[in-house]
Amino acid sequence: MIDIFFKNHEYKKLGGLNNNNYLINYFGKKYVLRIPCKENKNDFSNENLILELLNNENLSPKKIYHNPESGILLSTYLNSSNLTFNDFKSKKFLKALTKELKKFHNIKNDNIKTFNPFLEIRSNINNLKKLDFKFDYDIDIFLNKVDLIEKKYLDNKSLGLCHNDLNISNILYKDNKVYFIDFEFSGICDIYFDLATISWFLNTDERMFLLKSYFGEVDGFHLSKLYDYLYIVKLWNASWSLKKSLTAKSDYDYKLGGNLILDSIISYSPS
Incomplete structure (x- = not known):
């Protein structure tokens, strides 16, 4: 799936036990894409709320997109x-x-x-x-x-x-x-x-x-x-x-x- 979305851009696999993480180079800007593994059953709606709160406090890389159901997350690369x-x-x-x-x-x-x-x-x-x-x-x-x-x-x-x-x-x-x-x-x-x-x-x-x-x-x-x-x-x-x-x-x-x-x-x- 990652190849379809970013086939014209650089990406590389990062570490992670519970998720698949990728560093994306998209038109010269870097982002981190997280795609949870199928067996990951965590509550992503709660995570979505926390991400919003942390963005306001500059305590985490800026969230670009987060799906509260699937847990797919795109954020800026730090x-x-x-x-x-x-x-x-x-x-x-x-x-x-x-x-x-x-x-x-x-x-x-x-x-x-x-x-x-x-x-x-x-x-x-x-x-x-x-x-x-x-x-x-x-x-x-x-x-x-x-x-x-x-x-x-x-x-x-x-x-x-x-x-x-x-x-x-x-x-x-x-x-x-x-x-x-x-x-x-x-x-x-x-x-x-x-x-x-x-x-x-x-x-x-x-x-x-x-x-x-x-x-x-x-x-x-x-x-x-x-x-x-x-x-x-x-x-x-x-x-x-x-x-x-x-x-x-x-x-x-x-x-x-x-x-x-x-x-x-x-x-x-x-x-």
Whole structure:
């Protein structure tokens, strides 16, 4: 299909697990075209609303076209720096990131849907159980910890508009300014879900700096909640990956990826 629309223009395939992404050179101007894979069943109407809100705040590349039913998205191309993990861990980048992330979290709109990672994890795992999925662990061990963490913060939530998939590939960096892309999972959630996702590959000192850059101060509560939500972030990613393994047609081994995450969190105990 891409050949039909752009047969007279340059294009190249970009990375992506859940979508087909293309860089288009159209009469000398560059755009990014995203076409969701058939198995991608995310709520694109919610994403459409979020894209509109972000365009007004200069927090993402400008949207040219978005179909709220199919999820097809055409946006301007931003020639950003190629972020390495060393860049990602630097104080300069973390300061720039938290500055824009706070703007993102403070966007208000009553029509934005809620993203509840606790319910998402339970749903993914229960669906796998119904299909008699062969887990490498007693999966209820993980679910019991989910219950403990959810109960712990029932009366201490910090809700905001969250990206909910803030891995390095969904963050652009140009001239010390951060932009975000890919909002399929975005919704109202506890902001610690985003902070924990960012902290996944940071060490303790870098996590402390992240929290201080965001909140201005750090105490035991901030760090404890970050680690608890890091568990939730990892388990959500693991459960999503295991579920994805049942339908994925790519070369990536989703089951192995999910199990590697479970290996890394099996010993975690919520404080």
